[in-house]
Every structure is written in structure tokens, then in C-alpha cells.
Amino acid sequence: MSHLFEHHGAIGAGYRQPEPVIPKETVIIPPALARQKAPRWPRISEPEMVRHYTWLSRRNFGIDTGFYPLGSCTMKHNPRVNEVIAQMPGIAEMHPLQPEHHLQGLMAIFHEMQDMLAICAGMDTVTLQPVAGAQGEFTALRCIQEYFRSIGQTDRNKVIVPDSAHGTNPASAALAGYEIIEIPSNSDGRINLDVLRAVVGDDTAAMMITNPNTLGIFEEDICEATKIVHDAGGQMYYDGANFNAILGRTNPGLMGFDAVHYNLHKTFSQPHGGGGPGCGPIGVKSHLAPFLPGPLVRKRPILATDPLTLVNDEVWYHWYHPEKSIGKVQQWHGNAGAVVRCWAYYRRYGYELKTMSDHAVLNANYLRRRIMDEAQDKGLAHTFTDGVPSKLVKHEFTLSLAAMKGQNGIGAMDIAKGLLDKGYMAPTIYFPLVVDECMMIEPTETESKEVLDEFAIRFVEVLGEDADVLHAAPQTTDVRRVDEVYAARNLCLSYPFDEEQ
Numbered sequence: 001m002s003h004l005f006e007h008h009g010a011i012g013a014g015y016r017q018p019e020p021v022i023p024k025e026t027v028i029i030p031p032a033l034a035r036q037k038a039p040r041w042p043r044i045s046e047p048e049m050v051r052h053y054t055w056l057s058r059r060n061f062g063i064d065t066g067f068y069p070l071g072s073c074t075m076k077h078n079p080r081v082n083e084v085i086a087q088m089p090g091i092a093e094m095h096p097l098q099p100e101h102h103l104q105g106l107m108a109i110f111h112e113m114q115d116m117l118a119i120c121a122g123m124d125t126v127t128l129q130p131v132a133g134a135q136g137e138f139t140a141l142r143c144i145q146e147y148f149r150s151i152g153q154t155d156r157n158k159v160i161v162p163d164s165a166h167g168t169n170p171a172s173a174a175l176a177g178y179e180i181i182e183i184p185s186n187s188d189g190r191i192n193l194d195v196l197r198a199v200v201g202d203d204t205a206a207m208m209i210t211n212p213n214t215l216g217i218f219e220e221d222i223c224e225a226t227k228i229v230h231d232a233g234g235q236m237y238y239d240g241a242n243f244n245a246i247l248g249r250t251n252p253g254l255m256g257f258d259a260v261h262y263n264l265h266k267t268f269s270q271p272h273g274g275g276g277p278g279c280g281p282i283g284v285k286s287h288l289a290p291f292l293p294g295p296l297v298r299k300r301p302i303l304a305t306d307p308l309t310l311v312n313d314e315v316w317y318h319w320y321h322p323e324k325s326i327g328k329v330q331q332w333h334g335n336a337g338a339v340v341r342c343w344a345y346y347r348r349y350g351y352e353l354k355t356m357s358d359h360a361v362l363n364a365n366y367l368r369r370r371i372m373d374e375a376q377d378k379g380l381a382h383t384f385t386d387g388v389p390s391k392l393v394k395h396e397f398t399l400s401l402a403a404m405k406g407q408n409g410i411g412a413m414d415i416a417k418g419l420l421d422k423g424y425m426a427p428t429i430y431f432p433l434v435v436d437e438c439m440m441i442e443p444t445e446t447e448s449k450e451v452l453d454e455f456a457i458r459f460v461e462v463l464g465e466d467a468d469v470l471h472a473a474p475q476t477t478d479v480r481r482v483d484e485v486y487a488a489r490n491l492c493l494s495y496p497f498d499e500e501q
């Protein structure tokens with residue numbers, strides 16, 4: 001793997017710093033903090049650098065290069081008009097420290113997003129601060145914690161999560177200082193209400209759950225679950241990562257939830273992958289609103305004393321911090337560029353967002369049936385819907401390769417790697433943990449029937465491949481089969497310079 005520092009530019013110098021505009025003698029840096037040696041700038045000329053990054057980008061797989069059925073991640077097409085809008089000078093060139101009267105346009109967008117997200121989820125107030133779903137979870141749990149503190153219920157120290165939950169749910173709860181109570185799902189993959197009844201109590205702070213759940217199955221008993229938790233005095237938290245399945249059809253507010261996060265980088269088409277950039281706003285019911293992190297945007301009628309604004313001459317947007325706020329969870333106003341892209345997306349689709357969800361669900365069900373029909377004798381099992389072929393999933397589905405693994409040693413990992421050789425991104429594997437040899441597929445609404453048909457055929461071809469071939473896959477990618485845990489266990493975050501460099 002070539003690295004920027006391995007290039008030695010034509011003149012051997014690379015980037016040259018401009019002379020400082022502040023006279024050196026006026027800058028007082030304590031000697032202990034001052035650099036002893038000049039930094040090691042990469043010695044690379046501009047064309048070499050362009051080639052380097054273009055080369056790197058070609059080694060990558062993205063939604064722009066192929067079908068990306070990564071379950072739970074909602075890797076949908078990112079409309080380019082969103083980029084055009086996010087790059088407009090009145091948006092891209094703004095600095096968060098500019099005064100309100102410079103930022104009225106951006107603030108109008110923020111305000112509309114807060115309103116739109118609150119309506120979509122049936123919540124009262126939204127903050128756009130968190131920049132990931134996981135951060136949204138933590139932020140909402142902190143609001144719940146402060147809410148309980150404000151009403152003197154400090155003994156509520158447990159958070160309930162189903163065993164099918166995404167790993168971030170228990171992780172966020174643990175980070176907020178909660179004890180985790182994991183409850184097993186029913187044999188059909190849904191919440192087990194009897195177990196829930198048995199574990200709730202005076203110490204329950206919240207239950208965290210996503211609906212449809214991580215198996216792509218709608219939790220039909222969700223209102224009963226909400227009642228059980230509420231009757232015990234706990235709060236209901238909706239993990240909105242699967243919102244793509246229900247947007248416009250139903251909402252967490254109707255199901256009784258008190259708080260929710262949105263993954264704008266999934267449902268609302270902000271590009272993501274490779275760790276970012278994301279946006280994980282949260283919405284809450286009014287009793288939790290005073291604790292939200294700010295700033296939020298509010299509007300009021302314009303006053304004669306306000307400076308001129310170009311947005312309109314009736315409304316003035318201003319920042320505010322809720323009175324009992326838990327404090328900021330992100331610098332400035334969160335990930336403003338992501339908010340704008342998602343606003344552009346929602347503005348383009350409006351009420352058609354409902355059709356988006358319909359198509360996401362249709363595509364998942366179509367692909368699931370196509371694969372099952374094509375692969376009748378290949379040891380592939382639907383999970384939790386066995387024997388009920390007419391039963392529908394929502395926007396994604398899981399398959400178990402356990403039977404196949406038992407027969408010929410080919411597991412989910414091998415099939416995932418084999419798909420890379422066919423030019424596809426591998427589906428999510430080994431999640432959720434409740435499915436043995438799990439493969440989780442989410443086609444999203446942005447793929448055509450032709451793409452899905454082709455994928456189903458190739459998928460079944462991979463299932464039929466020789467075990468030796470699959471154990472050695474992928475063969476056609478730049479990087480072959482890697483040790484899945486090596487990088488995580490042996491983190492290497494710096495470049496090993498030798499002293500001469």
C-alpha cells in the first residue's frame with residue numbers, strides 16, 4: 001500500500017509554508033511546547049498527490065461503484081442535487097461564529113429540519129446536534145437521566161434491550177452509566193412481553209428498541225411493550241436506524257416512544273460509509289425537551305430593531321439553549337453540511353417520502369423471494385419466517401447459512417467474500433447475533449428490479465460454488481481475504497518513519 005510519505009516530489013520539498021503574517025517575535029510559545037524539528041510534510045507534487053488519491057479512491061467500493069446491500073446500513077443512492085445545494089456559497093462558506101443576521105438562511109433550513117423531523121417521528125422537539133446514531137442514543141439517554149434526576153427518581157439505573165438490538169444500544173447505555181438488562185426474543189424474533197413484564201420495575205430507566213427490529217420484522221406488540229414500560233415509570237427509546245421502513249406510514253410517537261434518534265445518513269440520503277460523516281439528531285416528547293443539547297433554532301416575528309435579513313421580512317431565526325440542557329455534545333451546530341443535504345432530500349421528495357419507504361419494503365421482500373426461489377435446494381433458511389413464505393419483512397431481511405455450513409463447511413463469511421468477486425459489496429454478516437451464520441440484506445428503494453434480479457442470480461451462483469474457491473475468496477479484489485480482527489487488535493494509527501525521513 002503506497003502512502004503519501006513514500007512519494008518524493010520532484011524538488012524533494014513538496015508543500016512550502018507561506019511566510020507567517022504575524023511577526024515571529026510577537027508569538028509567545030512556551031519552549032516546552034515549541035517544535036524542535038520542522039514537521040515532516042509529505043514531499044509530493046500536486047500531480048503526484050492527485051494520482052495518489054485517485055488511485056486510492058479506485059481501490060474503494062462504494063454505492064457509486066456497485067450494489068451495496070449492507071443490512072442495517074441503508075446504503076442508498078445519494079442524489080447529486082443535495083451536493084449542489086450544500087456547496088452553495090451562502091451555506092458552504094458560512095462560519096458558525098458569524099452573527100445570526102448572517103446565518104438566517106442556514107438557520108431557516110435548521111428550523112425546517114427540526115420541524116420536519118419532529119412531525120415524521122411524532123415528537124415535540126428535535127435537536128440536530130449529535131453526529132451519529134450512537135451519539136444520538138447516548139444524548140437521549142443523558143436527557144432521560146437528567147429528567148429522572150429532576151423528578152427525584154435517581155434509582156432508575158437499568159436499561160432494557162432485546163437480544164436482537166444493535167450493539168450501540170447497550171454500549172450507549174453503559175456509557176451513560178446504566179446497567180443493561182438484555183431480554184431474549186420470542187421464537188418469531190419479536191419482543192417477549194412476558195419476559196419484559198418480569199424485568200421492568202422501579203429501577204427501569206428506559207427500554208431501547210428499534211422497529212422494525214434488526215431482523216427486519218415489525219414489532220406488532222410495540223404499543224403493549226410501551227404500556228408495560230410506562231406503567232413501571234420507565235421511558236421508551238426508539239432507535240431510528242430502521243426508519244427507512246416506516247417513514248410516512250407510522251411513527252414512534254404513535255407507538256408511544258418518548259425519545260428517538262434519526263440516522264440522517266441512512267434514511268435521508270447523506271453519504272456515509274468508512275466511518276462518517278453522519279448526523280444523528282434526536283427528537284423527544286415535551287417532558288424531555290428542557291434537557292436537550294443546544295443550540296436549537298427558534299423563530300419569532302421580526303422586530304424593528306433586528307438587522308436586515310434576506311430570508312424574509314416577517315420571521316427572525318435565533319439560536320437558543322434549553323434551560324436545563326445536558327450541555328453540548330458536539331462542536332458548533334453539529335454537522336451542518338449533513339443537515340443541509342438531508343433538507344435538500346426531504347424538500348425534493350416531501351410527501352413522496354412515504355413512497356420511498358414503500359419501495360424499500362417492496363424491494364426487500366422481492367429480493368428475499370427471488371433468492372429463496374432461486375436457491376430452493378441450497379440449504380438456505382429464512383430466519384423467524386420459516387414455513388410462512390407469505391409473511392412479509394420490512395426493509396431488510398436475514399438469512400441463515402447454518403444448514404449449509406453444516407453440510408459443506410461454507411458459511412456466511414465465505415458467501416460474503418464470494419460476492420466480492422462478483423462485484424458486489426458483501427451484505428452484513430453475523431449480525432444480529434440471534435441468527436446463526438447470519439447474512440442480512442438491505443437493498444434499499446434506490447435499486448431497480450433489474451439490479452435485484454441480477455444480484456439474486458449471482459448470489460445463487462456463489463452458493464453453488466466449490467468450497468475451496470469460496471474459502472479462498474476474494475480473488476479479484478486489490479486486497480485478498482484479510483484477518484478480520486487483526487486490525488482491530490493491533491491498531492496502527494501512525495506512520496512508522498525511519499529517523500532519516
Ligand SMILES: Cc1ncc(COP(=O)(O)O)c(C=O)c1O
Nearest residue numbers: 072132133134166168210239241
Ligand atoms: C439498528 C442500528 N442502531 C444504531 C446504529 C448506530 O448508528 P450510527 O452508525 O450512526 O452510530 C446502527 C448503525 O448501523 C444501526 O443499524
